[in-house]
Amino acid sequence: xxxxxxxxxxxxxxxxxxxxxxxxxxxxxxxxxxxxxxxxxxxxxxxxxxxxxxxxxxxxxxxxxxxxxxxxxxxxxxxxxxxxxxxxxxxxxxxxxxxxxxxxxxxxxxxxxxxxxxxxxxxxxxxxxxxxxxxxxxxxxxxxxxxxxxxxxxxxxxxxxxxxxxxxxxxxxxxxxxxxxxxxxxxxxxxxxxxxxxxxxxxxxxxxxxxxxxxxxxxxxxxxxxxxxxxxxxxxxxxxxxxxxxxxxxxxxxxxxxxxxxxxxxxxxxxxxxxxxxxxxxxxxxxxxxxxxxxxxxxxxxxxxxxxxxxxxxxxxxxxxxxxxxxxxxxxxxxxxxxxxxxxxxxxxxxxxxxxxxxxxxxxxxxxxxxxxxxxxxxxxxxxxxxxxxx
Amino acid sequence: xxxxxxxxxxxxxxxxxxxxxxxxxxxxxxxxxxxxxxxxxxxxxxxxxxxxxxxxxxxxxxxxxxxxxxxxxxxxxxxxxxxxxxxxxxxxxxxxxxxxxxxxxxxxxxxxxxxxxxxxxxxxxxxxxxxxxxxxxx
Numbered sequence: 001x002x003x004x005x006x007x008x009x010x011x012x013x014x015x016x017x018x019x020x021x022x023x024x025x026x027x028x029x030x031x032x033x034x035x036x037x038x039x040x041x042x043x044x045x046x047x048x049x050x051x052x053x054x055x056x057x058x059x060x061x062x063x064x065x066x067x068x069x070x071x072x073x074x075x076x077x078x079x080x081x082x083x084x085x086x087x088x089x090x091x092x093x094x095x096x097x098x099x100x101x102x103x104x105x106x107x108x109x110x111x112x113x114x115x116x117x118x119x120x121x122x123x124x125x126x127x128x129x130x131x132x133x134x135x136x137x138x139x140x141x142x143x144x145x146x147x148x149x150x151x152x153x154x155x156x157x158x159x160x161x162x163x164x165x166x167x168x169x170x171x172x173x174x175x176x177x178x179x180x181x182x183x184x185x186x187x188x189x190x191x192x193x194x195x196x197x198x199x200x201x202x203x204x205x206x207x208x209x210x211x212x213x214x215x216x217x218x219x220x221x222x223x224x225x226x227x228x229x230x231x232x233x234x235x236x237x238x239x240x241x242x243x244x245x246x247x248x249x250x251x252x253x254x255x256x257x258x259x260x261x262x263x264x265x266x267x268x269x270x271x272x273x274x275x276x277x278x279x280x281x282x283x284x285x286x287x288x289x290x291x292x293x294x295x296x297x298x299x300x301x302x303x304x305x306x307x308x309x310x311x312x313x314x315x316x317x318x319x320x321x322x323x324x325x326x327x328x329x330x331x332x333x334x335x336x337x338x339x340x341x342x343x344x345x346x347x348x349x350x351x352x353x354x355x356x357x358x359x360x361x362x363x364x365x366x367x368x369x370x371x372x373x374x375x376x377x378x379x380x381x382x383x384x385x386x387x388x389x390x391x
Numbered sequence: 392x393x394x395x396x397x398x399x400x401x402x403x404x405x406x407x408x409x410x411x412x413x414x415x416x417x418x419x420x421x422x423x424x425x426x427x428x429x430x431x432x433x434x435x436x437x438x439x440x441x442x443x444x445x446x447x448x449x450x451x452x453x454x455x456x457x458x459x460x461x462x463x464x465x466x467x468x469x470x471x472x473x474x475x476x477x478x479x480x481x482x483x484x485x486x487x488x489x490x491x492x493x494x495x496x497x498x499x500x501x502x503x504x505x506x507x508x509x510x511x512x513x514x515x516x517x518x519x520x521x522x523x524x525x526x527x528x529x
Contacts, residue, residue: 127468130399135410135433137401141521142479144491145467149479152461160459160504202464202476251439252432252490254483259459 002366003276005239005388007094008230011040011223012349017216017337018187019114025059026067028219029110033068036221041234042104044068047223049075049096049105051089053340056124060110075102081247082373083288085109086341087380091243093224103225109342110219120215121148121203147290148212150375152204154259155293159206161260161308166206168311169292170197173210173334175320176289180331182321182359183347187214188335211292213333220342222349227388238352241366242275242383244268250377263379264301264370271381275366279303282383283363284351285325286344288372289332295319298370299327326361341371341380352386398470400516407434409448414520419453419510421488422446430486453510455484455524462499482508482524496525 013035015028029052037044050073052060062078075096079085086109093105113123125146132140139145158164174194180186192210200209230237246263250256272278279302289295296310304325305313319327330336330347337343348367350356356364364386371380403411410433413420423430426443430451437444460480466472480494480502494502495511508524515521 121465121467125467127399130468132399132402134401134404134407137399138433138521139491140399140468141401141515142491142493143398143463143468143471143474143477144479148465148467149461149463153459153479153481156461157459157504202462204465204479205462205476207461252488253429253440254458254487254489 001276002241002385002387002389003274005227005241006243007097007224007240008227008237009222009240009349009384010225010230010233010235010237011036011042012346013039013221014185014346015218017185017218018214020217021114021116023112023217025055025110025112025219026064028112028217029060029064029108029221030068032108032110032219032221033106036106036223039235040223042223044070046104047106048073049093049102051075051093051105051107052078053085053089053107053109053342054078054080055109055111056113075105081378081380083290083340084245084247084371084373084378084380086345087243087369087371087382088245090224090240090345090382091245094240094243097224097226103229105224106221107224108219108221109339111339112217114215114217121146124215147375148204148207151291151293152207154376155206155291157259158293158297162311164296164311166198167194168296168315169206169211170194171314171317172292172295172319173197175317175323176328176332177335178321179329179359180335182357183330183336186331186336187216188331207291207293210334213290214335214338216338218337218339220339220346222345236353236386237388238349239385239388240382241277241385242271242273243381244270244274245380246270247378248376250375258376260297262297262301262372262376264298264381265303267379267381268302271383275383277366277383281366282368283365284329284361285327285368286329286348286351287327287332287370288341288344289328289334290372292334294372295327298372302368321359329356329359329361344369344371345382348382348384352384354386396469396472398474398515399468400519403519406436410434411519413448413450414512414522415518417512419451419522420448421451421486423449430488432488432490451484451486451488455482455508457494457502457504457506457508458483458489459504460494460502478502480524493523494525495523
């Protein structure tokens with residue numbers, strides 16, 4: 001029997017995503033919040049809490065409140081553990097609501113890095129992002145720019161230890177593209193075969209273009225409230241049953257292996273304990289997928305298979321449409337849109353509500369959501385359900 | 392003056408100066424904790440292991456093994472436009488420190504995780520050298 005709900009998601013807003021130029025992050029945020037309010041049947045004046053996910057350029061700061069025209073908030077914070085932040089924000093929102101600090105809290109992520117004059121990779125990790133002072137300058141001097149080489153090195157290590165192959169990574173990418181073709185929000189809809197994956201250009205070996213997430217302009221907003229209040233609102237509530245964080249860090253100590261052993265193991269165990277359910281109850285996973293490898297290693301650390309067996313585990317296509325463990329059913333960050341952990345979280349809400357249309361999974365009682373920040377340094381887990389308690 | 396096509400060059404600051412001074416003299420200098428005996432990287436005031444403010448610069452052996460690597464194809468900086476494909480590697484030093492560097496003296500397709508490496512020093516400017524690593528036998 002699951003444990004009681006800790007809070008309820010009652011509104012979801014997702015703006016158009018991708019190469020939408022000339023708008024600021026905060027303007028996308030306002031649109032997402034307006035969509036979420038409409039979705040929930042609430043007014044802007046109902047909002048009494050605002051949690052903002054800090055983005056890379058840090059242009060979503062506390063002054064966002066004034067741009068949005070929100071008044072008399074009882075809770076405001078800009079939060080950051082990079083890509084794991086959405087889970088942390090959900091924890092904070094649920095705890096604040098249960099403590100009576102606020103009752104209607106908006107969670108928002110917005111970013112607008114793409115411009116017509118600069119490619120996606122440059123937008124996210126170009127020279128403007130790399131200071132040269134002190135030993136920080138070593139990264140650029142060695143040509144180690146952004147997350148691509150770091151995740152490539154993690155994936156390479158996994159391949160060498162366990163025999164994981166490009167086919168395994170490609171199978172994840174292909175499955176998610178198939179999901180994306182069924183999502184109205186997804187940026188990448190063109191069909192993709194395993195050959196297409198293998199023929200896509202190298203970014204950082206062993207990662208190819210189709211192993212890497214998109215870069216998106218856009219915003220996602222959610223509205224969280226108490227379990228009691230959620231009953232009277234427009235949408236079927238999505239209950240937050242479990243949450244946990246685990247951030248392994250990385251002290252560049254050779255005794256530790258953060259590239260292979262992520263925070264998903266401990267956070268997953270803790271979140272399942274809190275929710276009072278087991279892995280077998282999960283009908284769909286929405287996993288942070290900055291790279292194909294991230295999906296594979298996260299599944300291992302959640303215990304869906306043994307460490308090192310992620311490749312063979314997913315090889316039958318079980319993550320794709322019709323598979324036994326439908327995962328990243330909106331296309332994820334690889335083919336859907338890149339809004340940090342608001343990508344998996346937003347799709348989890350859709351699936352838990354049963355509003356996935358042709359991509360709706362058959363078992364949506366319990367949804368597992370992961371967030372991952374930095375180079376596998378920070379991790380958050382959420383367990384969502386359409387049930388308040390009692391299955 | 393570096394032009395737009397130069398590779399980015401680190402600018403030593405006060406706390407990192409011993410590392411760069413050492414590299415210029417052909418020495419791999421790392422911080423070693425007098426209190427707990429652990430080595431650390433890249434640079435701090437306080438030991439990340441025992442948290443004592445007892446770090447001293449010492450010369451490391453420069454011996455290590457290849458932990459993992461990538462071959463970069465994407466040009467993220469104009470200074471590397473003519474360098475691709477180039478490798479970026481994590482090297483596990485025998486002192487217990489993992490550092491990012493480049494492997495030299497070997498084709499990228501011959502790189503193997505676990506291979507033994509030795510530090511070498513490459514002058515990248517009048518006053519700046521970078522520790523890199525080359526394979527050694529055994």
